[in-house]
Amino acid sequence: MKLFRLKWGCNLKKYCLICTIITITLFLVSCGNTSKKPQLVQKENYDFNINTATQMIEEGEKIIKDISLKDTVSRESFNQFLTDMNDVYDGYEDVHWEYIFFNNKEIDDKHVKELHLNKNNFYPTSYHKDIEVVSAKVTNTYYQEKFFNHSLLTVREEYSGNDSKLKGWYREYLYEKNEDEKWIFYGFGGEMNLAEDGFVLIISLLNNFR
16 A cells, blocks of 8 residues: 555656646747737728818817917816817827926916916917928738737828928827727827927917918
């Protein structure tokens, strides 16, 4: 009986060792598979309707245009501005709009009821003279694993005037298509805004809205 138990113990140890080796092997294989890059099948590009694209970006730019024309706003209007921007840009959190458009020292001071706009900031929009949407393109990317498939819409606006400080300026709006086939704001490219003392004059010159 003792000998039988000894053999069974050895076999059990071998069995456990084999199971452990198999488990580790499977784990390493699965890790290798997950770290493997998705296999690209096809990428296609096509033009998006530029009028529709312009309407998409003008919704947010109109809010910005309207707030930029003011010298001060109430705390209530300030909060409404942030809510509206959050809605228009689908909850995008990488931009803190309050620090772009308002006096930074007043934002967190709850005793300040009237907040001043930052007049050293210029946020170009398609409502300004010589700034317009020049292209709208969709890139569809397809993979063997359909989970990774995605569509990206890039809307680009540029300055076409002669002002040296704005020469070469452009901004891109990026949208991704969700599961419901709806374009959701994804991010920015290029320069969002221009901030320095010299742009106070430019703002007054370019606030001739089309």
